[in-house]
Amino acid sequence: MKKNRILTIVTYAFLTFWALVVLFPFYWMALTSVKDYGAYNAEHIPKFFTLSPTLQNYADAFTTVPLGRYLLNTLVFTAGTTALMLVVITLSAFAFARLQFAGRDLVFTLFLALMMIPGELVVITNFATITNLELRNTFTGLILPSVTSVFYIYLLRENFAQIPDELYYAAKVDGTSDFRYLRRVMIPICRPTLVTITILKIIECWNSYVWPRLITDDANYYLVSNGIQEIRENGFGRANIPAMMAAVVVISLPLILLFLLFRRQIMSGIARGGTKG
Amino acid sequence: MTRLRDSGFHLKLTDHNSYMQKLCKSDICRLFPDLYKRFGMESLMEKQNNKGWLYLLPAILFLGAFLIYPLIDVFIYSFEEGYNSASQTFYGIGGYNYSYVLHDAYFLQALKNTFILVIITVPLSTGLALLISVALSSIKPLQELFQTVFFLPYVTNTLAVGLVFMILFKKTPYSDGLVNLLIHCFGGSSVDFIEGPYWAKMFVLCFYTVWVVMPFKILILTSALAGVNPVYYNAARVDGTGRIRMFLKITLPMISPMLFYLVITGFIGAFKAYSDAVALFGTNLNAAGMNTIVGYVYDMLYRDSGGYPSYASAAAIILFSIVLTITCINLLVSKKHVHYH
Amino acid sequence: MKIVLSHLTKTFPGRGRGNRKKEDVIAVNDFNFEIPDGKLVGLLGPSGCGKSTTLHLICGLQNPTEGQIFFDEEDVTPLTPQKRGVGMVFQNYALYPHLNVEQNIRFPLENLKGSDKLSREEMHARVTEAAGLVQIDNLLDRKPSELSGGQQQRVAIARALVKLPRVLLLDEPLSNLDARLRLQTREEIRRIQQKTAITTVFVTHDQDEAMSISDLIVVMKDGLVQQIGKPQEVYDNPANLFVAKFLGTPPINLFKGRVEKGSLFLGEEAVLKLKQVPDQPVHVGIRPEGFILAENGSFTCRLSRPEVMGRDVSIVSTHPASLNPVIRSIVDAESCGHLSGDTVRFMLKPQKVFLFDQATGQRISFETD
Numbered sequence: 009m010k011k012n013r014i015l016t017i018v019t020y021a022f023l024t025f026w027a028l029v030v031l032f033p034f035y036w037m038a039l040t041s042v043k044d045y046g047a048y049n050a051e052h053i054p055k056f057f058t059l060s061p062t063l064q065n066y067a068d069a070f071t072t073v074p075l076g077r078y079l080l081n082t083l084v085f086t087a088g089t090t091a092l093m094l095v096v097i098t099l100s101a102f103a104f105a106r107l108q109f110a111g112r113d114l115v116f117t118l119f120l121a122l123m124m125i126p127g128e129l130v131v132i133t134n135f136a137t138i139t140n141l142e143l144r145n146t147f148t149g150l151i152l153p154s155v156t157s158v159f160y161i162y163l164l165r166e167n168f169a170q171i172p173d174e175l176y177y178a179a180k181v182d183g184t185s186d187f188r189y190l191r192r193v194m195i196p197i198c199r200p201t202l203v204t205i206t207i208l209k210i211i212e213c214w215n216s217y218v219w220p221r222l223i224t225d226d227a228n229y230y231l232v233s234n235g236i237q238e239i240r241e242n243g244f245g246r247a248n249i250p251a252m253m254a255a256v257v258v259i260s261l262p263l264i265l266l267f268l269l270f271r272r273q274i275m276s277g278i279a280r281g282g283t284k285g
Numbered sequence: 286m287t288r289l290r291d292s293g294f295h296l297k298l299t300d301h302n303s304y305m306q307k308l309c310k311s312d313i314c315r316l317f318p319d320l321y322k323r324f325g326m327e328s329l330m331e332k333q334n335n336k337g338w339l340y341l342l343p344a345i346l347f348l349g350a351f352l353i354y355p356l357i358d359v360f361i362y363s364f365e366e367g368y369n370s371a372s373q374t375f376y377g378i379g380g381y382n383y384s385y386v387l388h389d390a391y392f393l394q395a396l397k398n399t400f401i402l403v404i405i406t407v408p409l410s411t412g413l414a415l416l417i418s419v420a421l422s423s424i425k426p427l428q429e430l431f432q433t434v435f436f437l438p439y440v441t442n443t444l445a446v447g448l449v450f451m452i453l454f455k456k457t458p459y460s461d462g463l464v465n466l467l468i469h470c471f472g473g474s475s476v477d478f479i480e481g482p483y484w485a486k487m488f489v490l491c492f493y494t495v496w497v498v499m500p501f502k503i504l505i506l507t508s509a510l511a512g513v514n515p516v517y518y519n520a521a522r523v524d525g526t527g528r529i530r531m532f533l534k535i536t537l538p539m540i541s542p543m544l545f546y547l548v549i550t551g552f553i554g555a556f557k558a559y560s561d562a563v564a565l566f567g568t569n570l571n572a573a574g575m576n577t578i579v580g581y582v583y584d585m586l587y588r589d590s591g592g593y594p595s596y597a598s599a600a601a602i603i604l605f606s607i608v609l610t611i612t613c614i615n616l617l618v619s620k621k622h623v624h625y626h
Numbered sequence: 627m628k629i630v631l632s633h634l635t636k637t638f639p640g641r642g643r644g645n646r647k648k649e650d651v652i653a654v655n656d657f658n659f660e661i662p663d664g665k666l667v668g669l670l671g672p673s674g675c676g677k678s679t680t681l682h683l684i685c686g687l688q689n690p691t692e693g694q695i696f697f698d699e700e701d702v703t704p705l706t707p708q709k710r711g712v713g714m715v716f717q718n719y720a721l722y723p724h725l726n727v728e729q730n731i732r733f734p735l736e737n738l739k740g741s742d743k744l745s746r747e748e749m750h751a752r753v754t755e756a757a758g759l760v761q762i763d764n765l766l767d768r769k770p771s772e773l774s775g776g777q778q779q780r781v782a783i784a785r786a787l788v789k790l791p792r793v794l795l796l797d798e799p800l801s802n803l804d805a806r807l808r809l810q811t812r813e814e815i816r817r818i819q820q821k822t823a824i825t826t827v828f829v830t831h832d833q834d835e836a837m838s839i840s841d842l843i844v845v846m847k848d849g850l851v852q853q854i855g856k857p858q859e860v861y862d863n864p865a866n867l868f869v870a871k872f873l874g875t876p877p878i879n880l881f882k883g884r885v886e887k888g889s890l891f892l893g894e895e896a897v898l899k900l901k902q903v904p905d906q907p908v909h910v911g912i913r914p915e916g917f918i919l920a921e922n923g924s925f926t927c928r929l930s931r932p933e934v935m936g937r938d939v940s941i942v943s944t945h946p947a948s949l950n951p952v953i954r955s956i957v958d959a960e961s962c963g964h965l966s967g968d969t970v971r972f973m974l975k976p977q978k979v980f981l982f983d984q985a986t987g988q989r990i991s992f993e994t995d
Contacts, residue, residue, distance in 0.1 A: 019420045020427075026417055027434045029496070033449040034437070036463070040452070054463050100344040109337030115345075122348060125356055128557055128579055129605060132362065132586055132597050133355030156347040177687055178720035182734035182789070183708025186336065192733075196724040215442045217560045222587050233444045233560075240448060241567060249452055256445040267440040271433060278439070278501065279508040
């Protein structure tokens with residue numbers, strides 16, 4: 009029994025240690041963001057707390073650099089990409105799960121094979137395509153390449169396929185069109201999956217860096233990731249770390265809130281076949 | 286029920302679960318599965334031949350334009366010598382791009398960095414994640430809180446949080462930074478982890494990479510551990526199996542497919558490392574000597590040295606040959622050691 | 627609305643190519659039948675006999691390979707389900723799980739277009755009427771998952787009736803209910819059918835179910851119609867061995883026998899005198915109620931045990947000529963007071979004894995003195 013007790017204590021200590029490693033950067037970022045610029049620079053030995061928190065840095069973050077613009081761009085990009093993707097994948101998943109046509113299974117297999125193509129390979133040509141279409145520094149150029157996700161089509165198809173055929177036949181006997189059946193029956197039944205896909209896509213969009221970086225060099229079209237890089241390299245005169253941290257907080261907060269709200273859905277969604285790393 | 290609803294994905298039909306399961310047990314489907322599947326209701330389907338394609342059209346267009354065509358094109362690019370992106374002309378066809386890339390010092394540096402990163406972070410993060418997951422699944426109180434906290438890095442912007450890491454590790458004229466402060470406490474001397482010696486920079490990069498990839502691995506392993514049927518543990522306990530033996534002989538084999546999945550995706554992910562490095566060292570990775578292969582590809586494509594899609598293509602293809610090879614080796618090794626049920 | 631099925635055939639092509647191609651499956655083979663207006667017809671048969679396919683053909687979910695379907699004089703063969711005006715209740719009810727009862731019942735009405743389009747009030751009135759008919763008016767705001775099997779069944783029927791179909795089709799309507807509910811619900815189906823007087827076809831593999839509520843039953847096997855008739859007629863006069871075996875609980879007792887010189891022999895005993903039957907080996911079917919206990923009976927069996935069922939007694943016995951492990955005979959409780967020893971002797975009721983050709987299974991009719 010005593011051995012068990014020690015083991016429990018060690019376990020909790022270990023978990024707490026890692027929790028600190030995870031949380032500390034967040035704490036430090038929040039802390040620094042409310043430290044006064046002068047006070048921060050005067051700290052030769054960084055302090056773990058501040059007695060005079062200030063919101064000045066947040067004001068700076070929005071006025072000195074176009075952080076609001078970056079946020080707005082990211083919002084437009086995220087909303088546009090996610091909405092378009094939902095339409096595209098729902099239609100495809102419906103075709104694969106419900107409709108019957110020559111070559112369906114072959115095409116589906118091909119789609120699955122496409123999942124193995126790494127994004128880094130195709131980025132080169134896509135960059136050329138978008139450049140040639142003169143779509144650089146436009147939302148169209150940002151959004152277009154990422155509106156299809158084979159993985160989500162697959163996920164949704166599997167979900168659609170679980171709906172018993174009889175519901176479809178019943179709807180057919182009642183004269184329901186395919187599209188109406190999709191809209192009124194399949195989508196409502198599979199809403200949990202659609203919500204999870206939406207959230208995962210939002211996270212992906214909000215954090216996307218490489219493609220936006222390639223396709224935008226006009227700061228008016230920067231997303232937050234590029235914005236933060238820009239801030240780091242050119243904004244705030246490099247040294248205004250508290251203002252930088254304020255920007256980081258502003259950028260990180262939406263997703264953290266989203267996560268806390270949909271925690272279970274996000275985690276089980278990723279556990280079932282998430283992709284990152 | 287709430288759990289099921291929130292989990293969303295498992296059966297995903299929420300509170301209609303049992304109802305739907307009942308529906309699926311249809312007599313016709315059960316007794317006539319073949320007929321039903323093959324010819325089920327074909328009169329409804331006859332007119333759908335073109336409709337199916339119509340529904341697929343958007344996806345096919347997008348995939349064709351942004352996935353299939355580029356995939357073919359990247360190979361063509363990589364063999365077009367002296368391609369000029371402005372005039373879109375090239376001199377000839379051959380392997381020169383590959384040879385150039387393989388002799389480019391920056392590429393070799395990137396190759397070395399990437400390999401070091403892979404070799405350090407993949408085993409480290411997987412092992413650590415396993416340890417944490419096992420610890421996590423052995424406790425009851427606070428389990429959910431820990432789980433939530435551990436998952437947090439997954440939803441954060443890599444670039445933004447990388448900045449925080451940079452500040453923690455950076456040594457500036459007025460402050461040594463927090464990490465150096467800790468080193469002082471233990472009697473060491475301060476190092477600039479961001480612009481200092483190579484090993485220090487590599488350390489930060491590895492540290493940050495592990496920090497970033499941990500949530501995914503912990504999540505996957507915790508759910509794998511939760512999926513092990515407790516019957517086995519009970520059986521082993523009845524036989525008087527010790528804790529460690531139980532872990533080695535029961536738990537580990539049971540979760541080995543997931544562990545293996547993590548190793549493979551870990552390798553692939555680590556080979557594609559890029560934004561972590563950018564977050565820590567800025568966009569000019571070549572100057573910092575911390576470039577990665579993917580970084581090299583993008584630099585060739587776009588940055589100061591940019592405008593060389595052919596070199597970029599060649600480098601990208603080299604990268605994916607490496608990844609493919611490693612994945613194949615992994616698969617071969619796994620055949621011996623992974624237990625699929 | 628009378629339904630006419632004319633030479634209805636449905637073939638599913640065999641799968642695979644070349645040598646590996648399997649044979650075509652004939653699910654329904656040359657089905658001819660005229661279902662009279664306003665009747666309740668049961669399609670009865672074992673799993674895979676083509677009864678569900680027949681229902682789907684009438685419904686329009688599948689197209690026949692050959693033959694035609696008429697509703698009254700109208701050829702509906704080329705029409706899609708919605709244009710045929712049929713209501714269908716699926717085996718598992720196929721209620722939309724995310725819609726409540728009212729929304730489920732209203733769903734078909736919302737599909738109506740053009741001149742058929744209903745106003746919100748009309749829809750509401752129709753839904754209320756249909757719900758009232760199946761007595762679920764108090765459940766309108768529940769979700770299907772919150773209903774019992776019987777209630778789901780009623781909702782499915784209401785949904786089928788709400789668009790005032792010309793024909794109502796039910797696919798194994800009772801198979802998902804427990805035994806008690808099944809009895810209740812089949813009465814309910816009968817009541818609703820009689821009240822609405824809609825021509826109704828239902829599919830079942832349970833002969834009890836079919837016999838108890840149908841005006842007519844159709845017995846099918848391997849895609850072929852075996853017999854059509856009123857339930858009692860079919861029971862009393864099975865057309866062939868299959869029908870005789872399929873109908874009746876406890877099932878009919880089967881024997882290997884032979885006709886010799888105007889007598890039916892089971893084993894060495896001549897059990898019945900027959901007229902006009904040529905000598906031949908036959909299969910003999912005797913209904914459980916076709917036995918009369920008689921000390922001087924001509925049919926001797928080895929007694930296993932009597933099973934008391936209250937009003938009746940089921941006598942379990944064996945006989946070398948029997949094709950079943952045991953023979954079950956049902957006799958009055960009073961008549962078996964003197965049951966003892968290890969043999970039991972019966973007389974047979976000729977109208978409960980059926981002879982079948984050993985090769986084809988077709989009924990051989992006979993007369994007795």
